[in-house]
Each structure stands twice: as structure tokens, then as C-alpha cells.
């Protein structure tokens with residue numbers, strides 16, 4: 001069976017001399033994937049900061065560990081390193097404006113305004129109404145290209161659960177609908 005391709009991906013089909021994959025072809029390919037959307041937040045001696053991230057992944061349940069990939073050029077990057085803690089706040093279906101705010105629409109100093117943020121164990125800000133919140137301590141770090149992969153031990157959990165989630169796919173925010181259970 002011939003796999004489906006987009007025009008951009010067809011244009012990027014490997015040539016016989018195996019040219020490296022360009023950044024733009026890679027981003028076009030990644031835009032085909034759907035991801036959950038998170039506000040990654042931190043607080044501590046370095047101050048408070050946060051950004052929107054989709055590069056978040058579960059690593060292990062023993063001990064509970066996840067990873068997040070942070071661009072070293074983001075304004076929040078040095079703050080995460082200084083504080084050593086972060087919270088992954090996974091967004092619900094109605095929180096797309098917040099995602100845009102934390103992706104740069106609002107200045108770093110104003111991103112937390114107007115909400116009653118709480119904390120769990122580490123002191124990292126927990127978003128009221130987050131679908132789920134993973135309160136973490138950064139336990140390891142690996143530089144890969146433009147990003148650092150932060151390995152994070154999950155120290156506490158929060159969030160409302162059970163609500164419809166926010167997805168990012170095809171460069172747009174979308175809603176992950178919760179289907180009604182099939183009748184027995």
C-alpha cells in the first residue's frame with residue numbers, strides 16, 4: 001500500500017544522494033502529528049516563568065518520570081535551570097487563549113496575571129482548572145541541538161481530570177472530544 005503524503009512531504013522525498021532532512025521539511029512532517037498542549041511553569045529563587053510546550057512525554061512509571069524539551073533561547077530557560085522545579089499543566093479544551101499567551105502573545109512578566117495559581121509540593125505554579133498537573137523536580141538534563149531534554153521526577157499530581165482536552169495539530173488548536181461510553 002502506498003502511504004499518504006502531503007505536497008510538502010512529497011517535495012522532501014529523499015534524493016538518491018541522501019541529502020539531510022531540512023528543518024522546514026522536518027517541521028512540516030511534525031505538523032502532521034497531534035499533541036497535547038501544556039503550560040510548563042516554574043517558581044523559586046530564579047523567579048516565576050512559564051511557556052507553552054507540546055514536547056512532553058512520559059518516560060517511566062517506576063519512578064514516575066517524564067521529559068520536556070525546552071528551547072535554550074526561550075526567556076524562561078535560565079529560570080527553569082535556576083529553580084530546578086517545574087509543573088506541567090496540561091490544558092483543557094477551553095484554554096487555547098492561555099496556550100497562545102504563554103507561547104509569546106503575552107510578555108513573560110505578565111503571563112501569570114489575573115489567575116489564582118496554586119502550588120503542590122515543589123512550589124511550581126499550578127494552573128487553576130488544568131486538566132492534569134504534574135509537579136516535578138528536574139533530575140537530569142541533556143543538550144540536543146537547540147533544546148535541552150529535561151528529565152523530571154514527578155513529585156505530586158493535581159488537576160481536575162475528566163474534561164475534554166486541548167490538542168495542537170496542523171498548526172491549529174483543536175478539541176479532544178470525550179466520546180460517550182458505548183451502550184452495553
Ligand SMILES: NC(=O)c1ccc[n+]([C@@H]2O[C@H](COP(=O)([O-])OP(=O)(O)OC[C@H]3O[C@@H](n4cnc5c(N)ncnc54)[C@H](O)[C@@H]3O)[C@@H](O)[C@H]2O)c1
Pocket residue numbers: 026027028030031054055069071146171
Ligand atoms: N518543540 C518546540 O520547541 C516547538 C513545538 C511547537 C512549536 N514551536 C514553536 O511555535 C511556533 C509555531 O509553531 P507551528 O506549529 O505553528 O509551526 P512550525 O512550522 O514552526 O512547527 C511545526 C511543528 O514542528 C515542530 N517544531 C517547530 N519548531 C520546533 C523547534 N524549534 N524544535 C523542535 N520542534 C519544532 C513542532 O512539532 C511544530 O508543531 C514556532 O515558532 C515553533 O518554533 C516549538
Ligand SMILES: Cc1cc2c(cc1C)N(C[C@H](O)[C@H](O)[C@H](O)COP(=O)(O)O)c1[nH]c(=O)[nH]c(=O)c1N2
Pocket residue numbers: 037050051052053054055056069070071072073074075076102103104108168
Ligand atoms: C503549540 C506550541 C508548542 C510549543 C511551542 C509553541 C507553540 C505555539 N514552543 C515555543 C514556546 O512556547 C515559545 O518559544 C515561548 O513561549 C516564547 O517565550 P519567550 O517569548 O521566549 O518568553 C515550545 N518551546 C519549547 O521550548 N518546547 C516546546 O515543546 C514548545 N512547544
